[in-house]
Amino acid sequence: MSRDVGQALPPANPEFTNAWQALPPARHFDRIATRYDALWTDTAIGRAQRNQVWREIDGLFHAGDRILDIGCGTGEDAAHFAARGVHVYATDASPAMVRVARERGVTATVCSAEELGRIGKSFDGAISNFGALNCVGNLPAVAVSLASLVRPGGYLAICLMGRFCAWETLYYSVCLQWSKAWRRWRGARYHEILIHYPTVAEVRAAFGPDFELRRWTGIGLLVPPSYVKLPAALVRILAACDRILAHLPPLRGLADHRLFLLVRK
Secondary structure (H helix, E strand, C coil), X not given: CCCCCCCCCCCCCHHHHHHHHHCCHHHHHHHHHHHHHHHHHCCHHHHHHHHHHHHHHXXXXXXXXXEEEECCCCCHHHHHHHCCCCEEEEEECCHXXXXXXXXXXXXEEECCXXXXXXXXXXXXXXXXXXXXXXXXXXXXXXXXHHHHXXXXXXXXXXXXXXXXXXXXXXXXXXXXCHHHHCHHHHCEEECCCEEECCCHHHHHHHHCCCEEEEEEEEECCCCCCCCCCCCHHHHHHHHHHHHHHCCCXXXXXXXXXXXXXXXXX
């Protein structure tokens, strides 16, 4: 399983495989919250993938805007946008993650993606980075909640793990771990909770009633998932290649994540 993604899913570290399988997501994140940045955020791969997301979405939000961060984790994205003058209201299902985010000055509250409708605020846009919404069983219901929170014309940027990851299939095939090599292809994987891998068509259908999908791109095409250990210098080279290749339609569907940019109708 992919890291992370950084916010909703745990770093793909063999040390935590059993804990992840045995615990619900919020409790698992509570256990690793203080180590999460060391395991993912501050790694060469984690930084390269996040920087790629920021390059795509920085221009969507401006100083003075109010945005919602869904599955904020330790608040890395929220802090990034706050430093640019954007007002961020961050949420996460894990109380420990929220506590870490608050300690770095982020305005964060405990709230799962399924509970967004109770927020009762208005936003100029929303983000959800690195797989938070892969943990949601009813994506159309979340889309309805977001439609009530994001103003018309506001941007929604969501980064999800896709149905296929070339790195993952190749890596685990070489390791002869066939069930892991093909696990995303089944569309969902059970670990105490279901991790969903929605297709582009499923994302478009879930958000289509209230949002227009403007474009999507791959995140982590040549930069691998976090469980693939590479030298930092090589990761930087691969990240530079991703800036050119990850947008291309034949290749973007092979990436670790897919970043969808939508606009509220």
